[in-house]
Amino acid sequence: MFTGIVETMGSVKEFLENDPSDIGGYGSTMVIENASEILGDVHLGDSIAVNGVCLTVTDFSSNSFKVGVAPETLRRTNLGGLNPGDKVNLERAVAGHVRFGGHFVQGHIDTTAEILSVTPDGNAKTFWFKPRDSSLLRFIVEKGFIAVDGASLTVIDVDEEVKMGFSVMLISYTQEKIVTASKIVGETVNIEVDLMGKLLEKQVTRQIDNQLAHELDSKMQSMVEKAVASYMKKN
Structure with missing residues (x-):
């Protein structure tokens, strides 16, 4: 989870497609440099948002870090269009002591x-x-x-x-x-x-569907009861 408050801008050092050495398998690999400001407390496996995309750190130094980029991420985001030297927004995942100045950002690009x-x-x-x-x-x-x-x-x-x-x-x-x-x-x-909008739509849609289903069941039950009552009266 992130806040959407960009901490610093790094630069793309390398973008290698179909690198089998990457932890993610045959996905692409990206190396971001000029990122020392956010690497003082980094660990392998940490999440860092790169232009809003939540990615996992697979290697790092004092100034740069490496992430794997899955094919689905390339299809849904603009990361595949980045070139060496391009600047990118960087934000570490939220820590317990961070003041929440932005909003709830998942790092999952729509x-x-x-x-x-x-x-x-x-x-x-x-x-x-x-x-x-x-x-x-x-x-x-x-x-x-x-x-x-x-x-x-x-x-x-x-x-x-x-x-x-x-x-x-x-x-x-x-x-x-x-x-x-x-x-x-x-x-x-x-x-x-905003995640809240998607959650709200799902809950409202589910409530409406349940209400319609209940009304339909009630109508069906009423029709069956009337049919049974009519049959019994005739016999």
């Missing part, structure tokens, strides 16, 4: 989104994103939480009719701390919608 526009607003920037999976827009609400490349941000607006996307605003401080600020129109970001 989809990627394309940057539709970047508009300056004073010293801030407004980004519009179009999710690859438009059905996820039902979980994105104005003033709600969204994780963009692992950074916890507030949704400014949602347009499900024309743009089929949503917007966020990055203040100047945030622009200095996350990779998204330097991205341009046409590039992609990793998106994780």
Whole structure:
């Protein structure tokens, strides 16, 4: 579990596809460097979010760490498009003493989104994103939480009719701390919608289904009772 508060930006040192030496088997291997700020207490098997993707540390030094990237992760995220030198957002998994400044972020990416526009607003920037999976827009609400490349941000607006996307605003401080600020129109970001929305939908859907099933059972029982009563009256 993560907070969506990016701790530092590292850089991709290597991205090796189909490396059989990786602990994950024949998945790809990525090495992230310039990450000393978060490696002082690292252990093998720890989780680190890389651009919002929860990955497992399989090797590390004082400045860099190695992770395996499964094929499913490459299909669902933008990690496969990274090149040596590209910067990435980094966050360690939540510890008991951490102040929870963001929101509950699992590090399980729902989809990627394309940057539709970047508009300056004073010293801030407004980004519009179009999710690859438009059905996820039902979980994105104005003033709600969204994780963009692992950074916890507030949704400014949602347009499900024309743009089929949503917007966020990055203040100047945030622009200095996350990779998204330097991205341009046409590039992609990793998106994780608020877990609470998905849980709420599941519970409401289950409750409605149970209620409908109960009503159907009640109607069937009533019909059977009437049929039996009618039969008994005739005989």
